[in-house]
Amino acid sequence: MGCGQRSRALKTFVALLLISGAFGVAIAVAYWLIAHEETTGTALLGIMSAALFFAASYAIIAERNANLAGDVPEPQTAEAPEDLGIFTTHSPWPILVALCALGALSGVLWSPFLAVVSLCALLLCLWRLGRESAITPGSEFRGVSRRRDSTSTERGS
Amino acid sequence: MIGWLTSTNHKNIGILYIVTTMTFFVAAGALALLIRSQLAFPGNTFLGPHAFNQAFTLHGTAMIFLVIAPFGIGLANYLVPLQIGAPDMAFPRLNATSFWLFAVGGLTVFGGLLAYGGAAATGWTAYVPLSEIAEGTGAGQDLWIVGLTLVAVSTVLTAINLLVTAVLYRAPGMTMWRMPIFTWEVVATAVLILMAFPPLTAAFAMLLIDRHTGGHFFDPTYGGNPVLYQHLFWFFGHPEVYVMILPFFGVVTEVVATFSHKPVFGYVGMVISAFAIAGLSIGVWAHHMFTTGAVSNPFFSAVSFLIAVPTGVKFVNWIGTMWKGAIELSTAMLFAIGFMLNFLIGGITGVMVASPPLDYGAHDTYFIVQHFHYTIGGGSLFALFAALFFWFPKMFGIRLGEGMGKWSFALLFVGFNATFLPMGFMGLEGMARRVYTYPDVGHLALLNGISTAGSVVMAVGVALFFVNVLVSALLAKPVPDNPWNGYSLEWLTSSPPPEFNFHTLPRIQGKRPAWDVASGAAP
Ligand SMILES: [Cu+2]
Secondary structure (H helix, E strand, O other), X not given: OOXXXXXXXXXXXXXXXXXXXXXXXXXHHHHHHHHOXXXXXXXXXXXXXXXXXXXXHHHHHHHHHOOOHHHOOOOOOOXXXXXXOOOOOEOOHHHHHHHHHHHHHHHHHHOHHHHHHHHHHHHHHHHHHHHHHHHOOOOOOOHHHHHHOOOOOOOOO | OHHHHHEOOHHHHHHHHHHHHHHHHHHHHHHHHHHHHHOOOOOOOOOOHHHHHHHHHHHHHHHHHHHHHHXXXXXXXXXXXXXXXXXXXXXXXXXXXXXXXXXXXXXXXXXHHHOOOOEOOOOOOOOOOHHHOOOOOOHHHHHHHHHHHHHHHHHHHHHHHHHHHHXXXXXXXXOHHHOOHHHHHHHHHHHHHHHHHHHHHHHHHHHHHHHHOOOOOOOHHHOXXXXXXXXXXXXXXXHHHHHOOHHHHHHHHHHHHHHHOOOXXXXXXXXXXXXXXXXXXXXXXXXXXXXXXXXXXHHHHHHHHHHHHHHHHHHHHHHHHHOOOOOOOOHHXXXXXXXXXXXXXXXXXXXXHOOHHHHHHHOOEHHHHHHHHHHHHHHHHXXXXXXXXXXXXXXXXXXXXXXXXXXXXXXXXXXXHHHHHHHHHHHHOOOEOOOOOOOOOOOHHHHHHHHHHHHHHHHHHHHHHHHHHHHHHHHOOEOOOOOOOOOOHHHHOOOOOOOOOOOOOOOOOOOOHHHHHHOOOOO
């Protein structure tokens, strides 16, 4: 089967996003014609349509290179999901990020000192989280490139 | 303990979400009982006006932001990777971050109770100018804004995570048009969250700037506009209603199909109607503002009426699924049927108040309170219990007691309708919402008495559910991997599933992999 057939499912998603975007534009036009006002409302609808079109274009670009295992309707072999990559199971940083975010926001209101300290701690935690994510072996998503050769016999390397 | 605090596995995070939301549910339910006690009879002074304001503010805020919506997100966290055959969510650390932002945010909102001047007391909508007045809206209001900002950021992060997972992490053979309806509804919800939540965060930021740094976004004496807050809030607020209902539409679809022992009727219609509802719900926000005189009532009325069409499609499909099916009235199925009956009333009253002439009469009365409780309480909450009974065996490897479960359902169904049906009539007699007491006129005393009695019956039903959980945990009767003969992928793995969900994936050749395996059509 060809590549075009494989990415059909993702195209469905792009189409749904585009239809939603077109719908947003239709609503905005109807609103403009009926309400005769250029208010926040029209601006918000404009933002909504712009966001949807942005998402759709992004999906189109992503889809161009996508060769997803999930889009193959007749997979030849059943595979263990571990093949997609090793996923992290524990990390101390998420909970610390949340606490620092609370500290930073509260600090903005009541204590500049707390705000500065929390913000620094927040950045540190985010940096550590990012680093941990980058160095954990196999934690990156290998699905897309991996699936490229999924029809070949090479396996478990 | 540390394991739970640092876990990034989607199943643990899903369970953390569910446990946290159920805890907030108990707190918000207790507040509801306080509200109903105060309103039990006319002229009551059990709660003073300020305590009453805090009670209904925290009740509404918690139920919406900390119970119903995040329960749907938590359930999606648990189920979406299992339903599409993925080992985990796309970004496990981001997922854990979302959960902790939510938990910390929720506790911050409740932390207002400890603040000088009490918790936020301006309703779950926090309308200006009330929420900008310094007196009476002190630190409690600030904590409310800070807490919900964290919750809003958490929700957006989860939406990105769920969307990426559902699109990119499907197992071989799990094409998008084979995904279970629950996963599809979650995809539509995620798109909706990405559209709706940023304006809320913007509104909160503007509110904080006005309150603390001398801004005048919403202050007309300096050229600001209080109606702008309402626009921003409801541009989020109406879609939020669908963020609270779409995942539960998915739950009901799965439960109805499983216990009718039939495939979902009108699969494509289900998917398209989910996106139609999501799309339409972004264009109706000003139906909450008909009486401001500052919006185009005919436009927002017409678009609001339109939403009844895709919602009707869902009802047709559920009934079509049940039609001539071998219906098994399990507890989950009873809750799903209860959902349909209650949500129908919520939908019909919704069409009524979408008409501006009617809304002018119903605005800010108990008619509105009745309407949205039938959608979110009678709808989403019933589906929430359906989901718990349906997937509890998968999550914990044990089954909840069916007998006790049916008693819970009966008490909740009778209690719910006794509590909220009278509210429509209170509204028609002119009883205003958010006022701590009312005069003894018309039938108000009788109607409020029935309503309060109903709320006690509901509380017993909820308490019985927790007893059920406890008893089931103590008995710990093991269940097979697929106790209900469900059709979707999660039923093909063990209960509870292994760390990365599947040791071996079955060959996925259609929408119903578990039934394919059972019938020998797939290995
Ligand atoms: Cu609405």
